Structures are given as C-alpha cells and as structure tokens.
Amino acid sequence: MPPLAARHPSPALATPRKQHGMTLVELVITIVIIGIAAAALFSAMATITARSADPMLRQQSLYIAEAYLETLLALPYVHLDKDHELAQGEGGSPKGLDGKVIDELKHYGVATDVSPGTLNGVTAKRITVTVEDPSGKKLQLVGWRTCYGEYDEAGGDACI
Structure with a gap:
C-alpha cells in the first residue's frame, strides 16, 4: 500500500x-x-x-367597616343608642365625617346596629357594622363598648 x-x-x-x-x-x-x-x-x-376585583372590593369593605366601628367605639357611652345618626344606619352609602355621602363609595351599603348586652358579666353595648360591596357580598364586624366611668352632659353617671 x-x-x-x-x-x-x-x-x-x-x-x-x-x-x-x-x-x-x-x-x-x-x-x-x-x-x-x-x-x-x-x-x-x-x-x-x-377574579382580581374581589380582593379589592373586600379590602375596601373592610376599611369602611373598620372606620365605622372605630368611630362608634370612640363615641361616649351615653351617645351609643338608636338616636345617634351613625348607630341607626340601615344600608345607606358610606358617609364622611361631614355627614355627606362619599361619591367614590356610593355603590357600597353600610348598616350599623347598637344593642345592649353583657360581656363577661359587664354591662356593654354590642356594635355591629355590616358593609355590602357592589357585588352583593357582605362583611360584618362586631365590637363591644363598655362604660369607662364616664359622665353624661348633666354630670350624672353615663353607665346607668
């Protein structure tokens, strides 16, 4: 080769x-x-x-309910009755501190209820705030308010 x-x-x-x-x-x-x-x-x-709008509606409902509950809990004990404007709300639109409806939230409904009761043997008032969002879902928050030894406008004991 x-x-x-x-x-x-x-x-x-x-x-x-x-x-x-x-x-x-x-x-x-x-x-x-x-x-x-x-x-x-x-x-x-x-x-x-x-479904992305659902969490936003729920969060807004929670903010509205918290605002109403905190406002009612901050009121004097004697003012927490059916005569107070915030305590008798039945399904109206959310209102600001000035009493006017908030336009951006007008599609929500807010209902409040204040009822007497006892909490661990102590006289208290049960505050229930229910918010209905535009899709029809309801959110409910409940708080209790007891008397802290306050006095009414006439100087009497407000806890009676």
Missing part, C-alpha cells in the same frame, strides 16, 4: 460528524409543547384576572 493511502482513510471508514441543529420533526414537537403550555398559562391568567 502506498504511503499516501495509509494516511488518508476513505470517506466510508470516517467517523460520523456530530449533528448540529434540530430536525424538522423535533422542531414541530417543540412548537406543539410550547403552544400547549402557553394555552394553559393564558387560561389560568384569564381566571385570575376575572
């Missing part, structure tokens, strides 16, 4: 080269898998987006 033939093997005996890139079948399978994953992701996002 001549010396040149020994140095250069024939193409049939050469080792196969490494493949670069993808075949058409692999590419189509990859596109199908990505398409299915994207469809599932978009479906989940649509469900989440459709």
